[in-house]
Amino acid sequence: MEKTVKVTKEKGPFELKMQFFGLPLALLIFASIYSMPTxxxxxxxxxxxxxxFLSALTLWVSESIPNYAVSLLVIVALPLTGAWTEDQALGVLGYEVIWLTFAAFIIASGMEKSGLARRMALFLISKFGKSVNSVLMLLIAINFLIAFVVPSTTARAAMMFPIVLLVVEAFEVNINDPKNNFGKMLALHGIQANNLSTAAIVTATSSQILAISSIKDLTGREVSWMQWFVASAPVTIFTLVAMFFIGKVLFRLPKSEKTTLDLTKIKDEYAKLGKITLNEKKALGIFLFTLALWAMDSLQVKLFGFQLSLVMVAILSAALFFLPYVGILKWKEAKISWNLLIFACGAYAGGVALDETGLAAWGLNIIFKRMGVESMSFIVLFAVLMFIASFSHLLFTSKTVRTIILIPTIIGIANATGYDPVSLALPAAFCIADTITLPPHSKVNLIYYGTGYFTVLEQMLYGVLVLLAKWALMVLAAATWFKFVGIV
Known part of the structure; x- marks a missing residue:
């Protein structure tokens, strides 16, 4: 069963007004700042x-101009206005984050072409999906596992969505039955398990890659794949457990509802895959090789006499997918989102320029004095910042935009208060993928919202409760686990 999931979102009246007024507002903002005294x-x-930056941010949020076009204008505007030099603006294209994002697109293309993740999902459901609870738990586990393999939330949703529809069909879920909550739970679990699992693996989305690149550039501290995983995975797993039980309370299944699964169709789909293909074996080999190098981190020096960084391992992995006899991709088969890469260049340039020109530190010092941040204890400041990091997606739907705003700002706050910047910025990066409250906040949400199984209010209520649970776990981790692993 192969389905292509294409999501299109019609703009509402408010969004159309934003789009219309976004450009004149951006020009007005720029003119006001340009003409005011320094x-x-x-x-x-x-x-x-x-x-x-503010002009570009207005255009990114209002979508008056395509985001990649705005980023190209940012690259030109920075040296033209004297904010940055031409070499600095053009040099962003060579930053680690851009190369790492580029490599992630190639790796995702290879894994998608191989069909390995789909085989894994169908196998697990056909073997262990015996009841409502087991299927729900399996879908959570599968979303967590394929986050290692497919470094894109949208790609994972597009792969899992047809499988969820198969499960819905097997359970004979009636969309017109308001008492049938299983369809709701399947769709909402699809959203939450996808997005929340992302936080455990730094390479599961490009925005997290951007976050650790920002941390390295602004603090000089490098966060490895394994350091991220060890710190974030326990919080992620406990959040997924909390998600499961919160869903069970919110959407109770009536006693009369079918609770056993007819696995015939699932098994048929799995049988159609046949034996594991050569391409799947190759993709699995490249993936395990990549994962091993990421996990080894500094042990590479002892074993090989040299160490490949996170980005170099990703580039090597991408190259392996193209090699004759070893890989499975041709260049034209690589689904590289050039518009996202260009968008990332402009967004990153604008964010780094704010820091390097001293603007961030200047503005934050003024704000902090009024807020009394310097008098807050670490745990109180941590709780405030994690709440903002998690729920900021209500204002900024783009994970990339939120990253370039949040990470430098939080590092500035840490520097102003005397706390370790990584102790605040890295946990905040664990909240980047918390986009689970409303359909427009991610493509993943829109894909599952298209089923019609849940309302906007139901998603928002479920999402807010789960994010509050995650926030409590993050604060608890700051006093326990994060200290143990050396983040705090």
């Missing part, structure tokens, strides 16, 4: 960096 304590370059 504030005391801030450089002219910092003022212009603010003008370029």
């Amino acid at each position: 504030p005391p304590g801030l450089s002219y370059a910092g003022k212009m960096a603010l003008g370029v």
